[in-house]
Amino acid sequence: MSEHPLLIAEGLGKNYGARLGCRDVSLEVYPGEVLAVVGESGSGKSTLLGLLSTELTPTAGRVSYRLRDGRLADLSTLSAAERRLLMRTDWGLIRQNPADGLRMAVSAGGNVGERLMAVGWRHYGQIRAEALDWLAKVEIAGDRIDDDPRAFSGGMRQRLQIARNLVTRPRLVFMDEPTGGLDVSVQARLLDLIRGLVSDLGLAVIIVTHDLAVARLLSHRMVVMRQGRVIETGLTDQVLDDPREPYTQLLVSSVLAA
Numbered sequence: 001m002s003e004h005p006l007l008i009a010e011g012l013g014k015n016y017g018a019r020l021g022c023r024d025v026s027l028e029v030y031p032g033e034v035l036a037v038v039g040e041s042g043s044g045k046s047t048l049l050g051l052l053s054t055e056l057t058p059t060a061g062r063v064s065y066r067l068r069d070g071r072l073a074d075l076s077t078l079s080a081a082e083r084r085l086l087m088r089t090d091w092g093l094i095r096q097n098p099a100d101g102l103r104m105a106v107s108a109g110g111n112v113g114e115r116l117m118a119v120g121w122r123h124y125g126q127i128r129a130e131a132l133d134w135l136a137k138v139e140i141a142g143d144r145i146d147d148d149p150r151a152f153s154g155g156m157r158q159r160l161q162i163a164r165n166l167v168t169r170p171r172l173v174f175m176d177e178p179t180g181g182l183d184v185s186v187q188a189r190l191l192d193l194i195r196g197l198v199s200d201l202g203l204a205v206i207i208v209t210h211d212l213a214v215a216r217l218l219s220h221r222m223v224v225m226r227q228g229r230v231i232e233t234g235l236t237d238q239v240l241d242d243p244r245e246p247y248t249q250l251l252v253s254s255v256l257a258a
């Protein structure tokens with residue numbers, strides 16, 4: 001792993017009116033590293049992900065990101081257009097509900113091709129060939145390329161969302177409960193697929209999950225959140241096998257995990 005962090009959060013906080021979303025979160029993510037954010041429902045995981053991906057505006061603190069030219073940029077200083085470009089090219093965002101991350105009335109090939117066009121691809125034949133290649137990578141048969149995702153199962157939709165996000169070879173991918181809401185057997189296959197792609201492409205990933213098995217399988221490091229704060233952080237195996245905090249011990253013994 002590179003010695004320079006790809007993303008740095010410092011003192012991040014977010015209030016929703018009087019309600020605390022998260023508070024004083026500092027973390028770093030290195031290139032090629034998978035960081036899991038775990039905690040029970042309401043602990044602030046989605047809020048933190050929203051802040052890191054600039055979908056939410058922090059009440060306190062800042063997020064910096066290392067651009068492709070090596071410059072570390074405070075994301076709040078980028079223009080809306082620069083942030084959009086980052087989101088379309090250098091970042092991926094995989095949502096729990098694929099319908100929120102796909103264009104449901106656009107063909108599978110179009111969903112993948114659109115991201116390529118955003119990074120400058122223009123040749124129709126090449127875009128279609130690359131889209132076909134990516135459908136194969138996510139185990140969607142090539143003869144479904146002209147179907148729109150409304151005709152797909154939940155698992156297929158999620159795999160299509162993954163193809164759409166990864167086709168531009170992003171350096172950082174945000175994932176919000178990517179296997180939530182799917183059958184257990186579908187989840188297991190999807191996790192295998194995600195794990196393979198993340199490692200083949202050397203992606204950095206920040207994944208939010210309440211499922212410690214997902215964190216165990218995918219992540220190198222994890223942060224445990226409780227009531228909006230990070231209460232424990234460390235190598236995934238260390239945290240899960242030898243949790244320091246009583247709350248993490250409860251989580252691990254699955255008393256709170258359901």
Ligand SMILES: Nc1ncnc2c1ncn2[C@@H]1O[C@H](COP(=O)(O)OP(=O)(O)OP(=O)(O)O)[C@@H](O)[C@H]1O
Pocket residue numbers: 016019020021022039040041042043044045046047048210
């Ligand atoms: N839009 C909002 N308006 C007001 N309060 C909010 C909003 N979004 C989140 N919150 C509050 O912020 C806190 C953290 O919520 P958040 O959704 O980040 O937790 P979470 O760990 O992602 O939960 P879950 O796993 O259930 O999605 C909760 O108390 C929640 O009620």
